[in-house]
Amino acid sequence: MSLVLPRAAWPVADRMMWDALHKKAGPFDDPGALAHLRQTSSKTLEACYARWMKWLETTDPDALFTPPAERATLARLQRWLDALAHTAPMSRLLFVDGVLRVLRATDPDQDWTMPQRLLAGLKRAAGRGDPARKQGRILSSEVLLKAGLTQATANADAAPSPLKRMICQRDGIMIALLALLPIRRRSFCELTLGQSLHVSESEILLSLSEDMTKTGVPWEAAVPHQVEPILRRYIEETRPALLSRGDQNHDILWVGKKGEIIGQDYIGSRIGGLTLKLTGKRVPPHFFRDAAATTLARMSPESARLIRPVLAHSGFRTAERHYIHAQTIDAGRDYQMLIKRLKEGRS
Structure with a gap:
């Protein structure tokens, strides 16, 4: 019912x-x-x-x-x-x-x-x-980036068929791009060539209009160099090949096996399953935002100030929370190392 x-x-x-x-x-x-x-x-x-x-x-x-x-x-x-x-x-x-x-x-x-x-x-x-929902599942952005790049390159090259190779490339690029530009899932799924994703010879620019952000403030960033080459290859080669398999003609960035538009639920499930396979932790798209915030907060107080613009937040409360969380993690590790040294000194 x-x-x-x-x-x-x-x-x-x-x-x-x-x-x-x-x-x-x-x-x-x-x-x-x-x-x-x-x-x-x-x-x-x-x-x-x-x-x-x-x-x-x-x-x-x-x-x-x-x-x-x-x-x-x-x-x-x-x-x-x-x-x-x-x-x-x-x-x-x-x-x-x-x-x-x-x-x-x-x-x-x-x-x-x-x-x-x-x-x-x-x-x-x-x-x-429920804080337990995220415990142990907030990996660093570096780990997620490495997993995505591995899926898009080495794993794709080892795929047993051309179709599986293209899907490996697409999935890996999604993970790697989210690791560095952790936009919200709806906006990520709605990325459109020529509208929210602009490709030129010098760069690929991700540009979200006010109706694509939670705060209603436009947000823009260049695709980082670690991901730009493989994303460009997906746009120029892989995506057109997938579109041709289903005789599709549209500008949505992420497509399925026959070029069809894939929805939020599919992408969320796909990324969650792949991160579990690649890292041992299921990391849904929204957790990439926590990963970025915690990674920045652990680097330095100055880096923590980047959380707000990176995540397109309107306030600093989230940045402060992740900075405190990162400090707690580091303090716990420092304490464990101190106890270890004390034990070794007694032996």
Whole structure:
């Protein structure tokens, strides 16, 4: 059974509310309260709201006959949280925050004090998510770069067929490029020749427009020299060969066996599986960002300041967190070496 109620099945009041919130500005009227959201952010809110609607339809269908904002009573939200008890604290926070964001936008004059207190409690419970999820899986960017280059060169050369060689090259280049330019998965998958990736004789420039970044700030960087030659070869030779296998004609950078556009889920799974094979640790695309931040933070305080522009963050909180984490790692290793020397001195 589906956990969400598709928007087409929502009550008329909810569909009208959603359309009004996302209405673009016209010559004589203002935009909706959520019209500024990027498509991905809007889809996330829709998924949260659709889950809320499905729960209401299943457990409290009479509530669907009341105005959308009036349904979010404290008692009803707490019952929904009980039903979500099997999910992670961060997931519960995401669901409730998404629903309240939609409802506050549609009726900002309603008293949201108690739901906001509930949300604050969820934020405290969620913290920064489950830290164990990343333990032991944040490798250095150097290790990831080496793994990617090995896959794109030596492993590709040893592939048993031309097709497998091309796929090895593509996969290795993806890993190596992410190791040095750890952009977000959506932006990485949407890279397009001539739009967000510009190839000239002297360089390959990666250029993300404001709608491709989480902060809404354009971001630009030249592809580093360690990856530029193999990426150029993929663009000029490997990618066209794959396109010809399926008679495809488009400008998306990353393509499948027959030149088809490959999606975020495929790329995420592919990179995770390959990093596990190559390094012994499954490293999904988003962890490349943690790898870059920790690698920079461990180099020096000056290098730590690069975390913000490299990751296209709007603030310094992430850089500070990774710097503290790196200092903790180094302190632990220094302590272990000291204990080892003391033990050796006693023997």
